[in-house]
Every structure is written in structure tokens, then in C-alpha cells.
Amino acid sequence: MPYFQHDGIAFHYRDAGEGIPFVFQHGLGGDAQQTFGLFTPPPGYRLITLECRGHGETRPLGDPEKISLAVFVDDLCALLGHLALPQVVIGGISMGAAIALMFTLRYPERVLGLVLSRPAWLDRPMPPNSALYPVIAQLIRRWGAARGLEHFMQSAEYLEMARTAPDAARSLCKQFMHPRAEETVVKLERIPRDAPSRDRREWTTIAAPTLVLANRLDPIHPYAYGEIIAQMIPGAQFRELTSKSVDPVRHTQETQEFIQSFLLQHVPPESALGSKD
DSSP states (O other), rough: OOOEEEEEEEEEEEEEEEEEEEEEEOOOOOOHHHHHHHOOOOEEEEEEEEETTSSSTTTTOOOGGSSSHHHHHHHHHHHHHHHTTTOEEEEEEHHHHHHHHHHHHGGGEEEEEEEESOOOOOSSSOOOOOOTHHHHHHHHHOHHHHHHHHHTEEEEEHHHHHHHHHHHHHHHHHHHTTTTTTTHHHHHHHHHGGGGGGOOOGGGGOOOOEEEEEEEEEEOHHHHHHHHHHHHHHHHHHHEEEEETOOOOHHHHHHHHHHHHHHHHHHHGGGOOEEEE
16 A cells, blocks of 8 residues: 655555545544445446544654644645545545545535545534543553553443444444554544534535435444434435444445445446546
């Protein structure tokens, strides 16, 4: 996987396929393996994921004060400039969906289509569903990643989530397991306090074809958030995914099916832009 230099950081990204560029951004604590594990670009499409500051193999962390959704969008713009891509289909999972939404609001002329999978924000910072991330950060800072995980797994919050939404519980545990968990812990403190916009009325201005995916049994990514966003973006398609806590294989299959169908319908390969040289 290639790198490019920007703002004193070596940004790691993954790029596969030929044709319409679909930039699909990972979630908080995730990396390109997450997005490429959920979607394989069909013929005529190119899949790109930038690993955000503090994530994956992008390093060093850089200025901790720059860990924000707005700066992540700036970094993404730098990658698109590096790749000479004036227009893309933009999408993301969870935090990645927030990045994609913010990018679309800031640069509507650059967006061929928008895919929001399992959004975790509306238009306010620190939503209730993200309350455990600062708790995890505090445990990592106090005890270190390994012992912090032990304390977390003994908490009432974790035990209840493990009972009702086991996949969500596992995803929170992975925040402790990242090899750079202690170095990059600031992302768990700053990103939940951020938001992709501060006025949901802005969403009504989005003209790009939009797909919103949501699933139930997921306290970190409330189903209602997906419904609200889809209702406010004009003409948005809304599809329900099988929860990973119910059937992770089916969840992946549906993600592939829904996104691929959306791309073929709204941005067919005949309109290909940005093919790799």
C-alpha cells in the first residue's frame, strides 16, 4: 500500500481497481482493512481509503490538536490532489461517514455520490452513543492499554453491551488492542466531541445521489440516526443492514450488494472519471 507526505506525516492509503473513484473511509480506530473487508470494487470502479491521522500505518501522530473531522477532510483533499482526482464518490463507515458528510457539505461540486454506512453522529458533538470512548481513553491513560482493557471488561457498561450487542462490545475492546493505542489515545478523546455539521438543515442542500445504511442492535450506531439523515437528504436511499451481532457474513454481503447496486444505478462505469494512469 502506498504513502504520500502531507503536513509532516506519511499518510498510508490503499488504492485498488480502475474507473470511477469511490473513496470509502474507515471508522474510529479502524483502517483500510475495515473498508476493503466490506466492499470489493466491481469492474469499472476504483476503491480508495486514506488511513486518518492516528490510525492504521499513518504516522507520526502529528499535532494532537489537529485530530478533528475538519482536518481529516483537509487530509483527504490533499490525497485527492496527490491522485489528481477532481471528483469522487465519497463514503464512509461511522467516523468515516461523518468525514464523508462533512466533505460533501464543504465541496458539493466534487461529489458524484455519497454513501453513509452506520452513521454515529447527527449535528451535535458528543452524542450519547459515543460516551464510552472517553472512558476507554481514560483507562488507557491511567492503566495502559493491556490493564485498561482488563478494567473495561469488568465494567457494568461492557458486560451489558456484550450481552445485548456483542459485536459492538468487541469493537470497543479493539480500541485497547491497537498496537499504537497509547500513542494515539487522543483520537478517542477528541473525535467524539466533534460533529460533521452543527445544523442538520444543511443536509437538505445535498444534491448528490445518497445511500444511507443502518442496522439495529448497535448502540454505537443507532438505527434512528440513519433514518433521520436519510429523511433530510433529498432523494436519499435508505437500506437496513443485518447487524454484525446477528450475522457478520450477511452484514458484509449486504454492504457489498447495496453499495454496488447504488453505484451502478447512479454513477455507472460509462461515466468513468479518475482512472489510474
